[in-house]
Amino acid sequence: xxxxxxxxxxxxxxxxxxxxxxxAYDVRIGEGLVDRAGAHIAPLLGKKKRVxxxxxxxxxxxxxxxxxxxxAAAGIExxxxxxxxGESTKCWAELSKTVEWLLAQKVERNDIxxxxxxxxxxxxxxxxxxxxxxxxxxxxMPTSLLAQVxxxxxxxxxxxxxxxxxxxxxxxxxxxxxxxxxxxxxxxxPRDFLSGCGEVVKYGMLGDEAFFEWLEENGPLMAQGDVxxxxxxxxxxxxxxxxxxxxxxxxxxxxxxxxxxxTFCHALEAAxxxxxxxxxxxxxxxxCALAFExxxxxxxxxxxxxxxxxxxxxxxxxxxxxKDIAGDLPSAEALVDLMAQDKKVLDGQLRFVLARSIGDSxxxxxxxxxxxxxxxxxxxxxxxAT
Amino acid sequence: xxxxxxxxxxxxxxxxxxxxxxxAYDVRIGEGLVDRAGAHIAPLLGKKKRVxxxxxxxxxxxxxxxxxxxxAAAGIExxxxxxxxGESTKCWAELSKTVEWLLAQKVERNDIxxxxxxxxxxxxxxxxxxxxxxxxxxxxMPTSLLAQVxxxxxxxxxxxxxxxxxxxxxxxxxxxxxxxxxxxxxxxxPRDFLSGCGEVVKYGMLGDEAFFEWLEENGPLMAQGDVxxxxxxxxxxxxxxxxxxxxxxxxxxxxxxxxxxxTFCHALEAAxxxxxxxxxxxxxxxxCALAFExxxxxxxxxxxxxxxxxxxxxxxxxxxxxKDIAGDLPSAEALVDLMAQDKKVLDGQLRFVLARSIGDSxxxxxxxxxxxxxxxxxxxxxxxAT
Numbered sequence: 001x002x003x004x005x006x007x008x009x010x011x012x013x014x015x016x017x018x019x020x021x022x023x024a025y026d027v028r029i030g031e032g033l034v035d036r037a038g039a040h041i042a043p044l045l046g047k048k049k050r051v052x053x054x055x056x057x058x059x060x061x062x063x064x065x066x067x068x069x070x071x072a073a074a075g076i077e078x079x080x081x082x083x084x085x086g087e088s089t090k091c092w093a094e095l096s097k098t099v100e101w102l103l104a105q106k107v108e109r110n111d112i113x114x115x116x117x118x119x120x121x122x123x124x125x126x127x128x129x130x131x132x133x134x135x136x137x138x139x140x141m142p143t144s145l146l147a148q149v150x151x152x153x154x155x156x157x158x159x160x161x162x163x164x165x166x167x168x169x170x171x172x173x174x175x176x177x178x179x180x181x182x183x184x185x186x187x188x189x190p191r192d193f194l195s196g197c198g199e200v201v202k203y204g205m206l207g208d209e210a211f212f213e214w215l216e217e218n219g220p221l222m223a224q225g226d227v228x229x230x231x232x233x234x235x236x237x238x239x240x241x242x243x244x245x246x247x248x249x250x251x252x253x254x255x256x257x258x259x260x261x262x263t264f265c266h267a268l269e270a271a272x273x274x275x276x277x278x279x280x281x282x283x284x285x286x287x288c289a290l291a292f293e294x295x296x297x298x299x300x301x302x303x304x305x306x307x308x309x310x311x312x313x314x315x316x317x318x319x320x321x322x323k324d325i326a327g328d329l330p331s332a333e334a335l336v337d338l339m340a341q342d343k344k345v346l347d348g349q350l351r352f353v354l355a356r357s358i359g360d361s362x363x364x365x366x367x368x369x370x371x372x373x374x375x376x377x378x379x380x381x382x383x384x385a386t
Numbered sequence: 387x388x389x390x391x392x393x394x395x396x397x398x399x400x401x402x403x404x405x406x407x408x409x410a411y412d413v414r415i416g417e418g419l420v421d422r423a424g425a426h427i428a429p430l431l432g433k434k435k436r437v438x439x440x441x442x443x444x445x446x447x448x449x450x451x452x453x454x455x456x457x458a459a460a461g462i463e464x465x466x467x468x469x470x471x472g473e474s475t476k477c478w479a480e481l482s483k484t485v486e487w488l489l490a491q492k493v494e495r496n497d498i499x500x501x502x503x504x505x506x507x508x509x510x511x512x513x514x515x516x517x518x519x520x521x522x523x524x525x526x527m528p529t530s531l532l533a534q535v536x537x538x539x540x541x542x543x544x545x546x547x548x549x550x551x552x553x554x555x556x557x558x559x560x561x562x563x564x565x566x567x568x569x570x571x572x573x574x575x576p577r578d579f580l581s582g583c584g585e586v587v588k589y590g591m592l593g594d595e596a597f598f599e600w601l602e603e604n605g606p607l608m609a610q611g612d613v614x615x616x617x618x619x620x621x622x623x624x625x626x627x628x629x630x631x632x633x634x635x636x637x638x639x640x641x642x643x644x645x646x647x648x649t650f651c652h653a654l655e656a657a658x659x660x661x662x663x664x665x666x667x668x669x670x671x672x673x674c675a676l677a678f679e680x681x682x683x684x685x686x687x688x689x690x691x692x693x694x695x696x697x698x699x700x701x702x703x704x705x706x707x708x709k710d711i712a713g714d715l716p717s718a719e720a721l722v723d724l725m726a727q728d729k730k731v732l733d734g735q736l737r738f739v740l741a742r743s744i745g746d747s748x749x750x751x752x753x754x755x756x757x758x759x760x761x762x763x764x765x766x767x768x769x770x771a772t
Contacts, residue, residue: 092482103550131517134544134556135636158520164489170520171557250521 009039009074014235018153018242020249023174027153027238029231033181034066034141037114038074041139044176046110050077051139052102054125055116056085059143062187067116067141078114079105087274089120090159090166098128102136112137112176118144119151119280123170126157130173137176144188145196145230146281148180149203149237154245154255165341166266166274172250180238182231191279194223194318198261198281198288200233201312203240205288206260209359211236212312219316256363260353261287264376267338268322271330282319289313289320294367294375295354305358322379323386332376336369395425395460400621404539404628406635409560413539413624415617419567420452420527423500424460427525430562432496436463437525438488440511441502442471445529448573453502453527464500465491473660475506476545476552484514488522498523498562504530505537505666509556512543516559523562530574531582531616532667534566535589535623540631540641551727552652552660558636566624568617577665580609580704584647584667584674586619587698589626591674592646595745597622598698605702642749646739647673650762653724654708657716668705675699675706680753680761681740691744708765709772718762722755 013030028040041051051071055064060082071078081101083089102113115125115138122140129138140152158170185193201219204212215222215233222229241258248255264287265280272278292306313320322329329335339350349365350372356362399416414426427437437457441450446468457464467487469475488499501511501524508526515524526538544556571579587605590598601608601619608615627644634641650673651666658664678692699706708715715721725736735751736758742748 092478096478099555100547100549103547103554127517131513131544131555131557133554134542134558156520158517161486161489163486168489168519169485169517171517172520 009036011036014231016235016238016242018174019246020174023155025174025176025178027178027180027242029148029180029182029235029238031181031183031227031231033179034063034184035070036073037067037070037141037179038072038076040177040179041071041112041114042074042076044112044137044139045076048111049075050079051112051114052105052107053078053080053114053116054083054098054121054128055080056083056089056118056121058085059117059121063116063143063184083121083124085120087120087160087166090124091162092159094124095128095159098124099132102128102132107132107136109133109136112139114139114141115152115175116141116143117147118142119147122147122152123157123167124159126155126173126175127159127170130157130171135173138173140175140178142178142180143184145185145193145234146199147196148185148234149196150199150241152178152180153238153241155249165270178238180234182227182234185230186225190223190317194316195279195281197223197316197318198283198285200237201316201318202258202260202284202288203237205292205309205355205358206257206353206361207240207244207359208236209357211240212358216312216315219312223316253363256351257353257361260355260361261285261289261291263287263339263350263352264290267335268325268329270338270341271335272325272327277327278319278325282324285313285318285320286322286324290375290379291353292355292358294352294371295356297375298354298367298371301355301357305355308358321382322376323383325383329380329383332373332380335376336372339372395422397422400617402621402624402628404560405632406541406560409541411560411562411564413564413566413628415534415566415568415621415624417567417569417613417617419565420449420570421456422459423453423456423527423565424458424462426563426565427457427498427500428460428462430498430523430525431462434497435461436465437498437500438491438493439464439466439500439502440469440484440507440514441466442469442475442504442507444471445503445507449502449529449570469507469510471506473506473546473552476510477548478545481510481514481545484510485518488514488518493518493522495519495522498525500525500527501538501561502527502529503533504528505533508533508538509543509553510545512541512559512561513545513556516543516557521559524559526561526564528564528566529570531571531579531620532585533582534571534620535582536585536627536644538564538566539624539627541635551656564624566620568613568620571616572611576609576703580702581665581667583609583702583704584669584671586623587702587704588644588646588670588674589623590698591678591695591741591744592643592739592747593626593630593745594622595743597626598744602698602701605698609702639749642737643739643747646741646747647671647675647677649673649725649736649738650676653721654711654715656724656727657721658711658713663713664705664711668710671699671704671706672708672710676761676765677739678741678744680738680757681742683761684740684753684757687741687743691741694744707768708762709769711769715766715769718759718766721762722758725758
């Protein structure tokens with residue numbers, strides 16, 4: 001699935017191909033892709049050398065001039081819509097604003113919409129592209145590590161319901177191209193970068209022991225800024241996500257493996273109000289540690305696996321335990337109740353991704369509520385003791 | 387594609403199968419399907435014997451009790467959301483209201499949403515189902531002739547943009563089942579029924595001369611209420627739509643043939659403000675007459691074809707000419723400009739469905755603007771002369 005390219009104007013980059021039939025696309029990973037965006041996007045355009053870019057204020061402040069120059073270098077003009085930053089942008093009002101703006105730009109079926117930002121922008125702009133004229137093509141240009149390794153690949157797009165929860169409204173709409181610029185990661189705050197690492201470590205834990213071991217060795221280096229390590233980590237994460245998405249594009253089965261740590265994570269995010277008390281990737285890392293703890297207590301994996309998982313998370317400087325979450329948390333009972341409100345719940349049954357070992361996970365609905373409660377209660381007790 | 391079924395509890399009905407791989411479904415056509423809705427829908431449900439019904443006030447007043455009883459006969463409960471009637475319901479506000487209502491009903495991926503109404507309800511509820519949790523299943527129960535022969539088959543769902551036009555926001559989302567109850571057509575006003583006939587006659591004209599001839603003989607009978615004639619007309623229309631949709635699910639090519647008469651129709655609808663001055667099917671019939679007139683003048687079909695087309699339309703009591711539209715119309719130039727705003731326009735090129743003969747149509751962008759202007763101007767002149 002991977003090859004290294006060096007073509008005129010395109011610079012050096014690596015490619016992960018996502019072979020989804022007539023919805024196939026490439027994820028290109030490398031330095032300076034924003035500066036060379038025009039050369040990458042030009043082959044997708046028809047006669048009209050123009051793209052419509054959806055972004056948010058912070059990304060626009062830092063990177064919009066580079067993108068404009070990168071497109072202009074290939075003779076491509078851009079129109080731009082700058083949305084507010086933050087999760088609350090994934091709402092009906094911003095969706096309708098975005099779609100109506102694209103219609104006002106007279107975007108037709110052969111045109112390209114560019115999502116330039118983190119997961120919020122990718123999800124919102126991708127969904128807008130999905131429902132505009134029943135589907136126009138779009139290019140993901142993820143600017144956060146989280147978006148590069150997770151949300152920009154696989155075609156899940158959507159917004160949140162204020163009442164009912166996150167990502168409950170949306171579409172499967174695959175991008176036509178993903179440009180993951182490693183250089184841009186240098187502009188992230190350390191906390192935002194480490195949050196993205198939550199999704200990176202998840203891939204090793206759920207399906208690739210060799211990648212887990214690579215991260216044991218190189219994770220700290222990657223966290224500190226090493227570009228080669230970051231490129232490899234993004235590439236391997238995207239490869240793994242692509243393999244799983246190809247097996248199960250619309251989440252009927254295997255794709256659920258990608259939710260390792262997420263059942264816990266969603267409850268913790270809900271409990272902290274989806275605020276900056278807990279970033280998504282932080283919740284994933286903590287959730288992975290809890291999922292391995294639960295697996296060990298159920299006798300599914302060795303007693304050593306949870307501590308190895310926690311060591312990796314801590315070595316990279318990430319949040320790892322319930323006690324790393326500032327402020328109050330609800331009771332264990334209340335947290336388990338929050339889990340039951342996740343959208344992946346079928347007929348009211350809680351589903352978990354558990355592990356037989358590091359790199360070997362599976363989906364199950366066969367988890368005693370009592371065992372889940374105990375794992376969470378122990379985590380809460382450790383908080384109280386500090 | 388067609389068979390006749392008589393199964394226990396299901397009554398007598400005919401089936402058109404729409405073979406779209408894992409999105410395949412049946413369209414069932416017959417009398418009393420609302421009364422037997424439960425028996426038809428039960429096999430689609432899991433453990434939860436409940437459906438969520440989206441409808442509108444007029445349909446609810448007339449038919450909701452029958453549907454409730456029909457579902458209850460198979461032990462199925464229903465929750466119901468009653469929306470305002472009319473095209474203006476296809477808007478962002480009603481869409482978000484519908485989706486949030488479905489979420490509040492805790493609709494999960496295995497549940498069924500029922501669209502019970504005309505094209506507006508089918509388009510809106512189908513779109514809501516498409517984006518709820520990135521896609522839940524839905525059943526179309528079209529209550530107008532227009533919806534039975536057109537919008538409930540083929541998976542086009544969506545809403546309107548207030549600024550930019552009709553159906554510009556939406557998704558392709560195939561229903562799991564379509565129940566076209568012929569009995570319910572008896573409750574339509576004659577004008578609403580005849581409007582639906584605009585889409586029916588279109589099928590003969592665009593692709594089936596034998597059906598055109600059948601309508602020359604039986605059209606007036608059908609218009610007057612003959613149930614056997616109505617059943618056959620709906621079945622044959624659905625068969626033709628299904629054949630074309632299967633060839634081209636996402637409208638890259640052949641599906642455009644279904645737009646015979648629609649380029650003219652959309653301009654006339656825009657000119658009359660999408661009001662009850664001109665119903666959609668009325669515009670389609672007038673548009674078909676204009677498309678054959680244009681085809682004859684361009685030397686594509688015989689001089690006799692347009693008059694045969696107009697005779698069929700008039701024999702059924704339908705609106706046929708620009709002079710049948712009450713009130714003022716804009717100039718020919720203004721009408722052609724309105725055509726260019728249709729969402730199927732690519733790179734600004736006007737596209738028409740024209741005909742080589744009755745039953746043999748094709749799509750072309752190669753139509754001189756001058757010829758279109760002259761056909762419309764002659765129609766406007768005939769109005770002025772009356």
